[in-house]
Amino acid sequence: MLKKFFLTCSGVDKNLINECSNGEQNKYVGIGATVFFTAVMATIAGSYALYTVFDNKYAAIFFGLIWGLLIFNLDRFIVSTIKKSDSKLKEVLQATPRIILAIIIAVVISKPLELKLFEKEINQVLLTKKNQMTLDNKTQIAQQFTPEVAKINSEIEVLKQEIVTKETETNALYQTYISEAEGTAGTKKLGKGPVYEEKRAKHDASLLALNKLEIDNSEKIKNKETAIATLVEKQKSAETKSQPIISNFDGLMARINALGELPFFTSFFIFLLFLAIETSPIIAKLLAPKGEYDFKLEEKESAIKTWATQQMQQREQMLQADISIDNKVYKDITADEELFNYKQKMARELMKLQADSFYKKQQKML
Structure with a gap:
């Protein structure tokens, strides 16, 4: 049950992964678990950050869950869209935009938890600022x-x-x-x-x-x-x-500014920790060798691509054949004397009707 859930989190094709060995399945179970626990951390961090804004635990939990689901969906999308290839450089280039997105997500996730971890120090900084603001205000x-x-x-x-x-x-x-x-x-x-x-x-x-x-x-x-x-x-x-x-x-902005006044390296190492957590599914997939699942997926995609190409070529050939037949049919019709005489007769009748109509309009105007 848990294995199936983590495989779903990893974004793999279940029909293909079920045909693979246990070792290959366990690799993607690990990636899916990382994606899931990253979303859990995002939910906790988002809930705390929103609690400092709304000061209402129910609203904070609700929007925190939405934020966690958003992060889960993004991470799952990032991992599932990285395709293994024979060139590591190609894989790295393919993953670069996703790594940048993962860094942004890591910053967003780590900041609220940093605020919670350094809450006492932040409160001291805020107290000093409040006292100074009170004096300045007076x-x-x-x-x-x-x-x-x-x-x-x-x-x-x-x-x-x-x-x-x-x-x-x-x-x-x-x-x-x-x-x-x-x-x-x-x-x-x-x-x-x-x-x-x-x-x-x-x-x-x-x-x-x-x-x-x-x-x-x-x-x-x-x-x-x-x-x-x-x-x-x-x-x-x-x-x-x-x-x-x-x-x-x-508020949230005041606490973030107060956090910026604390020693840099402590906060920076926490950011690195969350960056490692957020990028670990991507790094794991980049470092892992091309496995059984990747070959099966490549074979399936290749088969679909080949079938689609064949269908397009067949439709193109059918179109060309239809055009050739139509050209030949209409070329033969143009030499038909009976059809020519009939269309000539109808054209004369039409011109007579047009002349009569024009005459009647002119007569009414006069």
């Missing part, structure tokens, strides 16, 4: 809000500086009228005279202006601090909204 978002925040902060500093300046001016006026009262400055007269009253009034007016300025500027500063808090909240919201995009940065 920097880019901050660049949108920082200028506005800095502008509002500078406006707050101006308002605070206005209060400090007015406070300094008021304190200076306070010292002035106190010194006048003590007689240490101004008129240098001890007591509260007219000059003292004048300077005291200036101080009181400045103090009232300072109190009003503090109230007004405090309200403005409070509003501006609220605006800064709103901008900071918007900045945090923008960072929060963009973070899931960065967190989901682990």
Whole structure:
């Protein structure tokens, strides 16, 4: 049962292979088994690759099976179409396009399994990238809000500086009228005279202006601090909204790029392994000597080719014979006087009818 299945996988003619020896059958059983297990590896690799895309195991298994069947069909076709001949160079030239196709298939099959084998290392690379992307994202978002925040902060500093300046001016006026009262400055007269009253009034007016300025500027500063808090909240919201995009940065393309950053030779040797698996049926058939099955297949194809050539030649001869007979028959007919007179009579009748018809049309037009 298993032997018949692997023979089917190898793409051989079962009627011919059953007439061959066990050794010849076992050779093609081995080739068929290689084709089958290559398709199994392709199914596993394709399922994992598609799972990283769809994140759904049922969809991944379904499309992975389709991919495995496609690879199986391609490998079976490649092996079954390589014909053995007496010239190794001719065989190699015949197999070259198929080997190139096998290399492409090996690349496609090996890459998803490399992603699985180096999953931990790839996750580390992706984590480093995500962290850097998070920092870069915060920097880019901050660049949108920082200028506005800095502008509002500078406006707050101006308002605070206005209060400090007015406070300094008021304190200076306070010292002035106190010194006048003590007689240490101004008129240098001890007591509260007219000059003292004048300077005291200036101080009181400045103090009232300072109190009003503090109230007004405090309200403005409070509003501006609220605006800064709103901008900071918007900045945090923008960072929060963009973070899931960065967190989901682990798709198939991202993992392939991360794999490319790992040491080359480890990944390359895995590729060579799958290349050896994929090309092994072709290499085995190229290295194997021309066997019993190949001779039987060549004999059968030669017989069919000879029969087809004979059929074509017979049809050509029949055609030539028919042409010769027809030429002779029609040549004899051309000399028949009775047929000539009959056709002449019919031609006259036809010309009369044409003349009558033309006359009637012209008569209607006039």
